[in-house]
Amino acid sequence: MASLHIDKHEKRWITISMVLLAAFAVLIGVAGFALGVQVPTLDQKIDPAKLDQDPEWSNPGVREIVPGKKYEVFIIAQTWQFTPREIVVPAGAKVTFYVTSRDIQHGFKVLDTDLNVQVIPGYVGKLSYTFKKPGEYKFICTEYCGLGHAAMFGVIKVVPPEEYGQ
Amino acid sequence: MQNEYTLTRAEKRFIGWHLFVAISALAIGSFYGPMQAFNYAGWNFYPLLRKLYIARSYYQGLTLHGVLNAVVWTTFFILGFLTFNMIYGLKRPLKYPKLNAFGFWMMVVGVLLAAYYILANKASVLYTFYPPMQAPWPFYLGLVLLVVGSWIEGYGFYFTLHQWKKDNPGVRTPFIAFASVATMVLWQLATLGVAIEALFMLLPWSAGLVKGIDIQLARTFFWWFGHPLVYFWLLPAYLSWYGYLPRQAGGKLFSDTMARLAFWLFILLSVPVGFHHQFVDPGVAPGWKYIHALLTLSVVIPSLMTLFTVVASLEYAGRQRGGKGLMGWLTALPWDDPIVASQLLGGILFIFGGFGGIVNASYNTNLILHNTAWVPGHFHLTVSTAVTLTFMGISFWLVPYITGRELCCRKVALWMVYLWFIGMSIFSQAMHSLGLLGAPRRTPLGEAPYIPPEWSGLLLRVGIGGIFLLIAVYMYIWIMVHTAFFAKKAEKEVEIQVAEAMTDVQAVPEWLDAWKPWLVGAVALLIVAYTPVLIDLISGMVPVAAPAMKLW
Numbered sequence: 206m207a208s209l210h211i212d213k214h215e216k217r218w219i220t221i222s223m224v225l226l227a228a229f230a231v232l233i234g235v236a237g238f239a240l241g242v243q244v245p246t247l248d249q250k251i252d253p254a255k256l257d258q259d260p261e262w263s264n265p266g267v268r269e270i271v272p273g274k275k276y277e278v279f280i281i282a283q284t285w286q287f288t289p290r291e292i293v294v295p296a297g298a299k300v301t302f303y304v305t306s307r308d309i310q311h312g313f314k315v316l317d318t319d320l321n322v323q324v325i326p327g328y329v330g331k332l333s334y335t336f337k338k339p340g341e342y343k344f345i346c347t348e349y350c351g352l353g354h355a356a357m358f359g360v361i362k363v364v365p366p367e368e369y370g371q
Numbered sequence: 372m373q374n375e376y377t378l379t380r381a382e383k384r385f386i387g388w389h390l391f392v393a394i395s396a397l398a399i400g401s402f403y404g405p406m407q408a409f410n411y412a413g414w415n416f417y418p419l420l421r422k423l424y425i426a427r428s429y430y431q432g433l434t435l436h437g438v439l440n441a442v443v444w445t446t447f448f449i450l451g452f453l454t455f456n457m458i459y460g461l462k463r464p465l466k467y468p469k470l471n472a473f474g475f476w477m478m479v480v481g482v483l484l485a486a487y488y489i490l491a492n493k494a495s496v497l498y499t500f501y502p503p504m505q506a507p508w509p510f511y512l513g514l515v516l517l518v519v520g521s522w523i524e525g526y527g528f529y530f531t532l533h534q535w536k537k538d539n540p541g542v543r544t545p546f547i548a549f550a551s552v553a554t555m556v557l558w559q560l561a562t563l564g565v566a567i568e569a570l571f572m573l574l575p576w577s578a579g580l581v582k583g584i585d586i587q588l589a590r591t592f593f594w595w596f597g598h599p600l601v602y603f604w605l606l607p608a609y610l611s612w613y614g615y616l617p618r619q620a621g622g623k624l625f626s627d628t629m630a631r632l633a634f635w636l637f638i639l640l641s642v643p644v645g646f647h648h649q650f651v652d653p654g655v656a657p658g659w660k661y662i663h664a665l666l667t668l669s670v671v672i673p674s675l676m677t678l679f680t681v682v683a684s685l686e687y688a689g690r691q692r693g694g695k696g697l698m699g700w701l702t703a704l705p706w707d708d709p710i711v712a713s714q715l716l717g718g719i720l721f722i723f724g725g726f727g728g729i730v731n732a733s734y735n736t737n738l739i740l741h742n743t744a745w746v747p748g749h750f751h752l753t754v755s756t757a758v759t760l761t762f763m764g765i766s767f768w769l770v771p772y773i774t775g776r777e778l779c780c781r782k783v784a785l786w787m788v789y790l791w792f793i794g795m796s797i798f799s800q801a802m803h804s805l806g807l808l809g810a811p812r813r814t815p816l817g818e819a820p821y822i823p824p825e826w827s828g829l830l831l832r833v834g835i836g837g838i839f840l841l842i843a844v845y846m847y848i849w850i851m852v853h854t855a856f857f858a859k860k861a862e863k864e865v866e867i868q869v870a871e872a873m874t875d876v877q878a879v880p881e882w883l884d885a886w887k888p889w890l891v892g893a894v895a896l897l898i899v900a901y902t903p904v905l906i907d908l909i910s911g912m913v914p915v916a917a918p919a920m921k922l923w
Contacts, residue, residue, distance in 0.1 A: 208880060210628060210878065211628075215680070218675065218676075219672070219675070222671060222672050222675040223672065225671065226671050226672065229671075229733065233735055234661070236734075236735040237657070237734050243657065244650045244660055244735075244738065246656075246657060253915060308918050309501075309503050309504050310501050310504075312811065314809060319739055320738075321651050321738050322653065323649070326915045327587065328652075328654045330652075331653070345809070345819075347743065347811040348742060348813075349433075349497055349813045350922065351430075351504075351922025352923055355814045355815050355819040358819075358820070358821045
């Protein structure tokens with residue numbers, strides 16, 4: 206049986222590739238599981254036709270959990286708008302977003318952050334972020350959802366903690 | 372030099388039909404790409420296109436562009452090219468030519484059916500057709516016919532190879548035939564996902580037999596198919612880079628063994644990777660996303676092996692041509708031959724496509740770019756440059772071979788190839804940058820109210836890239852029409868330049884010419900990578916109905 210013949214330069218090249226691959230794997234693992242750069246997770250499944258009957262979802266928006274520290278934001282995407290379109294949170298607080306769709310697939314991406322979730326009817330995506338700097342952050346629909354898709358967006362207003370609630 | 376084997380007129384015609392459908396699709400579909408780029412730049416032609424009944428909306432045009440270019444142009448070109456490689460590589464006719472013809476015409480019927488609904492603006496659902504957006508059921512049936520037809524052509528290849536192996540015991544399968552069958556095997560594994568989605572979810576649901584389907588599950592079946600799809604596009608280009616380019620450039624294939632090993636690794640590793648398209652999907656657990664990220668990254672190994680072997684073959688060719696010193700071999704290559712230049716330029720941009728691919732596959736950086744303009748920026752370097760330029764280079768010899776005419780206007784062909792390279796460089800660089808800033812993909816950015824003024828320079832560059840590409844693609848169509856129907860009859864048959872390997876082909880180890888262990892491995896890996904998530908999704912389905920109104 207003929208054995209595998211690999212040129213010595215190519216052997217070296219493949220070794221380098223493998224080291225590179227191992228380095229990527231470790232770095233991604235560290236970023237994802239140690240430094241907390243996390244992908245969105247599932248909060249719960251919910252029938253999109255029954256959102257209005259759900260106590261949590263019949264009135265989407267901001268909930269204050271610990272003043273100045275912890276907030277929850279419920280957002281419903283539907284053709285071709287987000288509810289609510291405007292969200293106000295204080296800088297420096299941990300904000301957890303719960304996002305779902307009333308009808309078809311949408312996207313939810315907050316510019317200048319790594320907040321990004323595929324909005325899937327029937328599924329509630331959960332993702333968190335701490336806005337350090339006050340300012341306006343636009344969130345946009347990143348999934349094709351019909352003729353009005355390009356106009357579907359909203360704004361998160363991040364205000365200094367002392368101004369929040371005034 | 373005389374060719375060692377000649378295809379019959381009927382075989383040439385059969386391949387020619389594939390190329391005819393492919394290039395026709397490219398001719399129509401490519402019109403809409405630059406229209407999108409122009410919209411970005413603020414030159415909005417859609418009101419005019421609407422009046423002329425050329426496109427009812429940006430999204431109808433986008434659906435046509437995606438389906439015709441990414442699905443029809445690629446699939447038909449690939450099957451035509453692979454059919455040639457099977458027959459010429461094995462030096463025998465297909466075992467059941469009628470079976471292959473049946474597969475081909477089934478694909479054509481499928482395409483016509485789907486195309487009707489898209490052209491009638493009844494299925495502007497883009498080429499990912501994500502539910503619960505819903506097209507009429509015959510649209511999905513058309514897609515099923517396209518896929519099943521391609522399987523049948525693949526089965527025709529398997530039967531042919533099987534017979535050849537019986538007649539040639541112990542002989543290594545010629546590389547170009549091996550690579551053809553390997554591509555179809557990969558396609559078979561990949562398309563199982565989309566076939567399940569279409570047959571068991573989309574068809575019954577769009578026909579009204581079931582009220583709702585689970586959207587996360589549908590996406591999961593789609594992306595089981597959606598990523599290996601890109602390897603189905605790439606492997607025939609690799610076939611040309613390994614199997615023809617070394618000789619076309621004036622040299623030999625550096626290592627036949629490593630070429631085969633790379634193909635096996637692609638079969639093994641490129642299918643169980645779909646979750647890297649679903650990193651931000653809520654319904655897939657993070658651990659599984661991480662596992663698919665690692666599997667996706669492991670495709671780096673056969674990719675870098677390919678880079679090594681192809682570059683080593685080219686260096687040898689360059690030195691044979693008198694190139695000296697560290698880089699002299701590179702400039703000595705025939706950059707003025709459109710067949711070679713198209714593949715070299717495609718390969719250069721593909722390096723950047725590879726870098727971007729690693730960024731996409733990374734569990735954490737993907738958060739920044741998912742569903743942004745970065746993604747089309749990326750795949751216009753891969754499928755639309757590396758693959759498409761290579762296919763164009765192939766057509767510069769394959770179409771003359773089939774029609775018996777000379778390649779018309781070599782100079783135009785050469786210009787076209789460089790224009791494509793420049794246009795795609797400008798376009799793609801701007802798209803990547805826009806994506807990093809957060810610009811969404813599949814969106815008429817020229818009309819989006821949230822675009823900050825700082826993006827206008829990049830949007831303009833997308834449009835400028837589009838001008839180059841619009842000119843280049845119709846130069847290509849013009850060359851093809853002339854070469855197929857009007858150019859001078861050639862005095863002798865085009866020489867088929869299959870690359871010779873530097874080492875003895877019989878020295879390839881037996882296990883690199885054995886199908887069973889690799890296929891068992893690939894299926895096992897696929898089962899391990901998908902079963903737990905599929906069980907989880909199927910056991911907790913949330914049926915969702917189609918929206919009540921038409922959305923496009």
